[in-house]
Amino acid sequence: MDQRTVAVADRLGKVYGSGQAAVTALDEVSAQFRRGEFTAVMGPSGSGKSTLMHCLAGLDTPTSGKAWVGGADLGSLKEAELTRLRRDRIGFVFQSFNLLPTLTAWENIVLPLTLAGTKPDQDWTRRVVDAVGLGDRLGHRPSELSGGQQQRVACARALVSRPEIVVADEPTGNLDSRSGAQILGLLRRCAKEWGQTVLMVTHDPIAAGYADRVLFLADGRIVDEMAGPTPDLVLDRMRRFDGQAVR
């Protein structure tokens, strides 16, 4: 294994339900994710993108195969160890922001530290807050912020504990293109400047163009990989998903 490998999917399989109702969401998916690498995961609806991310981030348990993070086999961890790993090593950004409405932007950002009972690393927190560029909006509640600003708060919250891995599930799905570009630029910076490993699910070829590589899933399998993606190349590849719905 490459020394820079931070996360590994090793023949991951996931079957939901059983018998006639069984759905194979992942079918022997193997992939490695390196430090400082920004990977986009694409594929038709239902191809297993979210399931793959959730298994890699310890939010879901695979039916077969293994997920490794930082040398730890997630399947061998006790629930408390898994919770700690998720808290300390993985930052999550979701399409729907998931901010707490009663807290200010600043309180939302430092919430993971408050819950963990740790003091913010002042220097790092300042860098994160500067990077998301919320300026004088830190005292506002989510309802007083635009969607783009809310997602920037969510990104800062994901980054404040300085995780090795940032997992983003359609982070720009609810944003206009300008706000989306700010989020994507920030995720790129996480990888290039701060050496974090970024995994992003997206349906958008423009978003995928910010990544270092794209993994294409179909029917729970990796069917292709593209290094140095551009929106045009990605769009081209998506059109070739035989007869499958492409959003």
Ligand SMILES: Nc1ncnc2c1ncn2[C@@H]1O[C@H](COP(=O)(O)OP(=O)(O)OP(=O)(O)O)[C@@H](O)[C@H]1O
């Ligand atoms: N909790 C669940 N119970 C049963 N089936 C599930 C569950 N979660 C996902 N699935 C099924 O597993 C398959 C893969 O789902 P997944 O959400 O990973 O796909 P996706 O590529 O992320 O889709 P989308 O782009 O629509 O979000 C789908 O057929 C889905 O219906």
